[in-house]
Amino acid sequence: MTAEKIIPFAIERFERVLISYAKEITGDIESARDAVQETFLRLSRQDLVAIEPRLAPWLFCVCRNCALDQRRKVVRFSLEPLDENHETTEDSPAKNLMAVEDAQRLRGLVSQLPERQRELVNLKFEGDLSYKEMSEVMKMSVSHVGVQLHEALQTLRRLWNSEQKPVSTL
């Protein structure tokens, strides 16, 4: 990929996932957007060709730092997990994949995870990062990423099954 195409591609590919990831850290959407804007601006001041092979972990790592900075700045109203009344104002494009209700429930469960595990779930299932890339973003060992992610999945399974609501798509 040529340097000129990297930024448009990065915005196209990672805009939403980064905002989502940042929002998990900042707790509010505006701070998350600011963090992601700053992430892309920082990217634009780098040697894109050198970063391109590791673009995803680089973006998540920088986005994480920016989001943490935003979290320190803003007055946070609540760190409580998203409640079931959380609504999106836009039509979901995931209707074909998962019932909106089930998706909202699962997101709610993810939001109840400890912060690190929550981040790892986002990095894995939204950012599609490998263990190694996640270890770089989170500054932890690869094996610890595996352990933390395993615990996150165990928790989600337990919570999901405790509500005795099967995942509709399965």
Place this chain on the structure above:
Amino acid sequence: MNDTRTTDYALGELTGGARDDFERELAVSDALQVELTDTIKMVTTLDHLPPSTECFDSKVRSDLLRACEENQAAFRRKKTLIRWGVPLGLAAAASVAFLSTLVYRPSVAELVIVQNGGAPIASLEEIQNPDASSATNAITGPAGESKTHLDPSTDTLAKNTTPQDIPQRSKSKSVVCPIEHDLTEQGLLTDEIGSVSSLASQLEKPGQTIPLKENQKDIRNATFGGRLVDTKVQRASEYSLDVDPSGYARIRAQILASELPPPNSVHIEELINAFTYNYAEKAGNSAFSTNIESGQAPWNEEHLLIRVGIRAQALAENVKVEVQFNPAQAAYFRLIGYENQRDSEKSIRFTTKVASPIEHTALYEVIPVGKSQPKSATKDFQRTQAVVEYQPVDTGDLLTMKIHHRPSGGNQCQLAVFRFENGSAKSFDKNSVDFRFVAAVAAFGMKLRHSPDSANIAWPKIEQIALGSLGTDPDGQRADFAKLMAKASSLEGRGISKNLFKAPFLAIQLIP
């Protein structure tokens, strides 16, 4: 069951042997299969979570994209600048540094020395502050041109000097004090034969550059002792004040042991400087006194012998003496001695340090213009004759002498300049005692070196000159030299017979 491998396997992170092991266990473990199935369900569910719908609005996105592209363009420019600008900048800096070494001119002060008595006409302070000197009348020419002007009211020998008379800069790396002058002539006194014009100058103008001129090539091409040099080709000569003080003692010991030293081991400059002369004490702030005298060369009446005596008083560093002959007056010159240093230029360029008062004497043999050209010189000049051809400018000076030096502990290089005017050569007998004695020493050395020129003067003549120029000789050194010369003369005279009859002599000696 809480096996992290199930998550690793479900996420595709279990590889290699670990995966093989896990699959073997999986095949025989129902519990592991249930665990993996549930994990895969959850992973699949999470994978199919609808992507976040929260994003930038379109204007924010377009603004962000434009800002990013501008940043990236600036980054590329900076990278290009670093890639090319830094090497080019370094190259440019190196070039400037290199060029600056060519045009660098340390501050120069010219000292004014009076030939008779060695008292400076102007102190260093006066030179550096020309207004303080009532005798000074400086006329500064345009950049790159230096002129000297002598106040007619103070001297009848006022003259203008063209820039060619004064080397302004040397390209030679080893020249420590390249110079540029705005000269102010201070005064002039005459001695028995010649005269010394004393010069003073303002300090140099920093940053002023002057193109390399022919006279600067002089210094670069300067050769050293021994050979006759055509002044149309090359008129500068340099020598160091460093002379091995043990040279004469070594020669003396050999002669006293009835052995003539090998010709090439005789360094005439060492013999000359083994004796003390009645040189003027330095005076005032000057670091040097100069004692220049000319007369007929005792081995050739048509040739001039120039004695350049220096008394370096003050703890100077990087001392280098440079003598420039005026092609209008001197057709050829030869620095007597220093033959062995001709090919080791670095050793002669300057005396690194003068830690205590020293005396130094150099002798030049000069063939004045209009005298017969020596046949022996022609061959030497053919090699370089095409290089530079000087247009003689007759200032009346026979030579200009410059002493580059830096006072010990000081930061600035200084330059003392002396001009020696050609006078009507008197007969050798009219010269000073010191002059005649040093001429005898030089002739002695030439004889020992089997110099072709020495064939024109016989041993008895040299002995006669030496015995006639002993002077007060407080320590008997000159008288000892006269005896040594008689011994050498006898050894020289015996040389042939000694070689021819060596075996018979030995045989006779062995006979009881």
